[in-house]
Amino acid sequence: MPKKRRGVRAVLSTAHNALRRKQTVAVVYFTLRFLVIAVMVAQFFNGDFESVFLCGLTLVLFLLPTVFERALMIDLPNTLEIIIMLFIFAAEILGEISAFYTTFKHWDTILHTLNGFLCAAIGFALVDMLNRTEKFSLSLSPVFMSIVAFCFSMTIGVLWEFFECGMDQLMMLDMQKDTVVNAISSVMLDPTGRNNRVLIENIVDTIVVTADGQQISLGLGGYLDIGILDTMKDLFVNFIGAVVFSVIGYFYVKTRGQGKFASRFIPQVVDMPSEILNPLEPEQFKK
Numbered sequence: 001m002p003k004k005r006r007g008v009r010a011v012l013s014t015a016h017n018a019l020r021r022k023q024t025v026a027v028v029y030f031t032l033r034f035l036v037i038a039v040m041v042a043q044f045f046n047g048d049f050e051s052v053f054l055c056g057l058t059l060v061l062f063l064l065p066t067v068f069e070r071a072l073m074i075d076l077p078n079t080l081e082i083i084i085m086l087f088i089f090a091a092e093i094l095g096e097i098s099a100f101y102t103t104f105k106h107w108d109t110i111l112h113t114l115n116g117f118l119c120a121a122i123g124f125a126l127v128d129m130l131n132r133t134e135k136f137s138l139s140l141s142p143v144f145m146s147i148v149a150f151c152f153s154m155t156i157g158v159l160w161e162f163f164e165c166g167m168d169q170l171m172m173l174d175m176q177k178d179t180v181v182n183a184i185s186s187v188m189l190d191p192t193g194r195n196n197r198v199l200i201e202n203i204v205d206t207i208v209v210t211a212d213g214q215q216i217s218l219g220l221g222g223y224l225d226i227g228i229l230d231t232m233k234d235l236f237v238n239f240i241g242a243v244v245f246s247v248i249g250y251f252y253v254k255t256r257g258q259g260k261f262a263s264r265f266i267p268q269v270v271d272m273p274s275e276i277l278n279p280l281e282p283e284q285f286k287k
Contacts (some may be wrong), residue, residue, distance in 0.1 A: 028082050032089050032174065033062060039093055039137045051097045058092045069267075079264035080121065087114055101177070108177065112234045115160075116153050116241025121265040123152025124249040124262030128266060142253035146246040153242035154235075161231050168227065 040055035063082045068074070076084075091111055094100045100107045127140065140148075164175035182203050189198035203223045206282045208216045218224060245265070252262035 022078055022081070024083050025078050025079040028085060029062060032085055033059060036062075036089070036093060039097060043097065051083075054092055054096060058088060061088045061092070074125075074267040076267050077264045080118075080267070083114070083118065083265075087111065087118065108230075109233065109237050112157070113241045116157060116238035117245045118241075118248070119153035119156040119238075120149045120242040120245035124149035124245065125265075125267045126152070128249075128253070142250045145253055146250040149249055150242045150246040153245075154238065157235055157238035157242075161234060165227070165231070177230045178227060179225040179226050179229040180222040182222040182230075184223050 036055050036058050040052055043055065044053035045050075062085055065076050065084055069076055088164070090100075090107075095107060095111065124145060127145045140261070161176075167173045167175050183199070184203070185197045185199045185202040187195050187197050189200070190196045200223075204221060206218045206220065206223050209216065248262045252266065
């Protein structure tokens, strides 16, 4: 059997074996997978192949928690694993394909806040695992671990905004959603060319003039801010999510892991069962 097919088959077998140990996670996983496949079939017959690709990507992303479990020899808490899958479904299927980002005003804000919380949990877990591993002579304080988790979450948030900006510039996707404002202040409007700001208030419309002389009224009731306010809002709510979990993680370490709430989001280093690590016997590869 080719190595590539063997690797894919091993990952799928690992995922299924892991799900057998977690019945609640399995119910959520198979329910979401069924919904994604249904959407994929519908979008295929609608001729929307971009959405079909997005559905396929979502199915792959659903396997990431299990892949991380196997690769890092950890056990993800059921709550964390379910939230990750729901987050992927909410972002890709509901947000992108079902247009929840534009239909529901605060959908993007909610997801970015949750992203900050989850990334802080992951960053905290990585540091916590290093802190408990005998191979590393680390003894980090709860404050330092919380700071690292916060910085990890904010770094992921910044990198994502870089990605959104890159896609908007290269492929004109408008991932950084625009904002309508009624006042602008810019030194670029200074007729003297000096560093003096020019303030324009009470803007009720914006007219765009194209190279061929065509004038287009945007009709948005103001001036169109291109992405910057959306980016700052996303980073701010990411900040809030990161701070919340960093505080929770601090008290988790302070009480030596006795916090029931934080333990629902922090993976534990475990000895994985052999059927999870080696889902396929070597003789099966010979067929």
